[in-house]
Amino acid sequence: MAIITMREALRQALDEEMTREAGVVIMGEEVAQYDGAYKVTKGLLDKYGADRVLDTPITELGFTGLAVGAAFAGMRPVVEWMTFQFGLLAIDQLIHNAVKYRSMSGGQFKCPMVVRGPNGPAEYLGGQHSQSFASYFVHVPGFKVVAPATPYDAKGLLKAAIRDDNPVIFLESEMSYGHKGEVPEGDYVVEIGKGDIKREGTDVSLVSFSKPVLMCLRAAEELAKEGINAEVVDLRSLVPLDEELLYSSVRKTNRAVVVDEAWPKASVGSWIQAKIMLDCFDDLDAPVEFVSSEDVPMPYNHTLELEVQPTVAKIVAAAKKALYRS
């Protein structure tokens, strides 16, 4: 099986879906002539032309709203936000239009579009470029929200997202575009709404999504050295959430640590934590632990910014606490 980067996996998904359906168009800042700020759309302008790969002005609200309108008309736009931080300027168009038109019209409209780009902390970027906004979208009924951690999942989920008839929020990570993994040749999709056990274990469930899943896998290796067999649950899809997979893992291990690189208050992680505690109460041998970013704006200084975020050491410590071994 070919080993490729996350960036290349995403590019393949876009390429294949653009070939598959003429209504798929890509729009965003620098996606065409520049090949994408993170080179995810490399070569697509040459292959599909300027009518389908469109450089936009720096006008997130404008082009995101345009994509929503085009989706209502039956196209399948893929919007690239250079980062989800810039996407805040466009969030009105998604919450009030992409999502609400279907409900407000009594089911007459559908919005088959994807909004993708890097979300979450990166490095050396300071307060306005290193934030995770997953919860902003998970909170609103009507979105589907996915957050892959591996190239295999990224390709399969992006293809599924483009084929989906709903607005899909596709969360990537700046730090992961170079991350490599096995991706098979040819067409496949990863079903939205299905999580994945990335490492089987028996003693504690490490539950996460997006980039921190990789951190959980490293934490599991550390825990193994101390005789603790951790299971890593990659949610992959936040809406809909694979409760069955999540709860079956917790019912097996009876202990859980939720890891989310966002701030702790009203976050996806705190929601998952609460769900496990309520729905698996009788199966738990310890309170569900939660590792998040600190509740502070991201500092620029590298030592400080790393300390603010979840780390392997913090996850290991949380797992031990759940096992009463700290």
Place this chain on the structure above:
Amino acid sequence: MRPIKGYEKTFLHDLLKEMLLIRRFEEKAGQMYGLKKIGGFCHLYNGQEAVCSGAAAGMKRGLDRLLTGYRDHGHAISLGLDPQKLMAELYGKATGVSKGKGGSMHMFDYAKGMWGGNGIVGGQIPLATGSAFAQKSQKDGGATIVFFGDGAIHQGAFHEAMNLAAIWKLPVVFVCENNQYGMGTAVERVSSVTDLYIKGQAYNIPSKMVDGMDVIAVMEEVKAAMDTARTKFEPSFLEIKTYRYKGHSMSDPAKYRTKEETEAFLAQDPILLLKSRMEAAKLITEDEYKELDKQLKEVVMQCVEFAEASPEPGYEEIYTDIYA
């Protein structure tokens, strides 16, 4: 005032009838609101009828699309939505155009090109560019028209959409329905310019001001702009000057305006202006007009009866129409 010469009697009669229907519908909606049959926000269109009726007459039905803000009952009627189902929507009934899930601000009919009905000021403007983008891409031969008020023109959505429409040559017509008040705020208090149409020049979009009390002027200008959009993929911007007789919504007594100002506009009522031109051309008599009005009052009474008799949506509807 533009001449009506050259237009068929039946066409003018239908235009007059539609405007009068909107007027009577809105009066009835206001009345039912007062009786607490309708709740929430209810923005009436009285005084602005020539804008939506003229515009709809300049569109190609079944091909073109329309989006507007929350003052949307008139646009819905002009696009041919069933007034009974519109009244039922105001009542929140299952038989409403949006199954009782939209309400006053969200009237929709996808097939008829009625794309809402929007509650966020200016939020519909980018959607219209997207509709037009798809029309150009799919080569369906249609164009999109989007209405918004003078209050919306300062939103980024307006400026971002205008720029995109210009650089991508989209078949869209932007219409600022300038009724001169954004809620209770007079336009000159919040705008650096009083002639709003000049903002189109910044985007190299052909722009002009249109008398919104003259339904013929509105129709001719919208038709020309839509034809240009459809055939040349060039956007246009029209500032249509109009006036709302009622407050911003049902809870607004409109104390920020003088009686003299309102009376001046009532004297150039768009319905009476068309009627008087038709009378002068011997296309309608006072008696015929009175008979028409009587019929339309009966039509809106039937709207109320339909809405009253319609069922409430079932609780199972809470979880439908969210995901496709």
